[in-house]
Amino acid sequence: MEILRSIEDLARIPSPLVLAAGVFDGMHLGHRAVLDAAIKTSQRLDAEPVVLTFDPHPATILRPESTVQLLTPQDLKLRLIGETGIRYTLIVTFDSEFSQVEPEEFITRLCKAPSKLAGICIGEAWRFGKNRKGDPDLLRTLGMKSGFFTSEIPSVRIGGHTVSSTIIRKALATGEIETANLYLGRPFIVSGTVIHGAKLGAKIGFPTANISTDERQYPADGVYVVQVKAADRFLYGVANIGMRPTVTSAMKRILEVHIFDFEADLYGTELEVSFLHLLRPEKRFDGIEALKSRIALDCEEARQWIQQRRSSE
Secondary structure: OEEEOOHHHHHHOOOOEEEEEOOOOOOOHHHHHHHHHHHHHHHHHOOEEEEEEEEOOHHHHHOOOOOOOEOOOHHHHHHHHHOOOOOEEEEEEOOHHHHOOOHHHHHHHHHOOOOOEEEEEEEOOOOEOHHHOEOHHHHHHHHHHHOOEEEEEOOOEEOOEEOOHHHHHHHHHOOOHHHHHHHHOOOEEEEEEEEOOOOHHHHOOOOOEEEEOOOEOOOOOEEEEEEEEEOOEEEEEEEEEEOOOOOOOOOOOEEEEEEOOOOOOOOOOEEEEEEEEEEEOOOOOOOHHHHHHHHHHHHHHHHHHHHHHHHHO
16 A cells, blocks of 8 residues: 655546545444445546545644554554555644644645545435534535535444444543454454563463563553464453552563464564453462463363354355
């Protein structure tokens, strides 16, 4: 997939354009619906579907006092977009200056791009421009004046709930990983580099990969069944997220993964961890032997869960 860094870069695309516009943090089922609509419409119009998104997340500029924990960091978001078959993504830099652009001016800039703007697909909750004044009604009016169509994609609903990044964050915060995965339409993923730790896991028979990640959303503290992607191999294991209260008093959340039937050196490599099922919350044990026994039980329960999942597929 080709990344475009400015509206002027749209000139590289000879075909008319159908934009799928949004932040797309999470790339959940609602986001996929917008992208799918752009793809299908482009096929009918012999146009090119292009994702229009923003970096950094607008909330980091509009609400700097709050920490934005991304559901999907930029590299993963772009990979997931590419997996849909879309060949171009335009990343607009969202800074203080851009946040003051009126919605009409932003659309005018898009219309003045060298490639013809055939249409824009958005989710019904999407807002754009200064003070979020741009809404689907305004976009529709601007489209009628400028000669492009607009397609407002209804929100996806599951079990009476509207799929959104907010509801996914809430599910993750309470350890409801399978609910979060249902809304995402895929497993929730955390990736990072394997770093050196205290090596306690290896000493008690359960070596772990400690993973360094940036500021992003984590599931609730606990022990999870996970699938790990390492060097294009997919392996299962258990992951612990939390403070490790049995072995340390340091108030720092750690992500560590024990990979089943795997002994290679992973230090310095990038791991992608997909969270599948919560086994139990994190807890403090009465000593290392009690912790070791519980980890053994966690691993056994995880293997059983994996076997049942395979049997049902």
